Amino acid sequence: MILKCKALNLPLILETLNICLYSFRSYRPFYLQLTSMPSINYSTQKPCSPFDGDKPSNIQKQVQPKLRITTDGDKCGGTPVQLQLKEKRKKGYCECCLQKYEDLETHLLSEKHRNFAQSNQYQVVDDIISKLVFDFVEYERDTPKKKRIKYSI
Numbered sequence: 001m002i003l004k005c006k007a008l009n010l011p012l013i014l015e016t017l018n019i020c021l022y023s024f025r026s027y028r029p030f031y032l033q034l035t036s037m038p039s040i041n042y043s044t045q046k047p048c049s050p051f052d053g054d055k056p057s058n059i060q061k062q063v064q065p066k067l068r069i070t071t072d073g074d075k076c077g078g079t080p081v082q083l084q085l086k087e088k089r090k091k092g093y094c095e096c097c098l099q100k101y102e103d104l105e106t107h108l109l110s111e112k113h114r115n116f117a118q119s120n121q122y123q124v125v126d127d128i129i130s131k132l133v134f135d136f137v138e139y140e141r142d143t144p145k146k147k148r149i150k151y152s153i
């Protein structure tokens with residue numbers, strides 16, 4: 001043991017410790033307090049996460065939203081969860097305007113955001129796009145006389 005310790009790079013260890021101490025002093029600690037710590041549960045059904053817990057209701061909750069897309073859906077009573085998710089998605093942070101918004105649609109219509117959207121700030125994207133090759137078949141715009149057939153899947 002002693003021999004191994006001698007081989008270690010002590011100044012480096014001290015420096016690392018110092019950096020750790022420094023960051024402890026500079027940043028607020030971040031905690032997570034749980035009533036029960038995560039445990040690996042091998043008895044969950046296969047695509048489910050082993051951290052889902054052993055309650056069968058949890059497994060159903062995980063699977064149902066995917067199934068609901070194909071079925072008509074309002075039967076399961078899982079809609080409030082979906083609505084909550086939608087509500088959450090509406091709130092966010094705009095990286096263009098560098099500001100938080102409460103409602104996405106309203107923010108997209110705000111003057112600041114529209115000014116950005118119409119500015120030349122997307123030149124960096126356009127520069128990359130200009131290097132790509134367009135190899136799709138480009139049809140002319142449909143004349144109003146022709147009725148466009150809508151395919152529904």
Ligand SMILES: [Zn+2]
Pocket residue numbers: 094095096097098107112113116
């Ligand atoms: Zn914005």
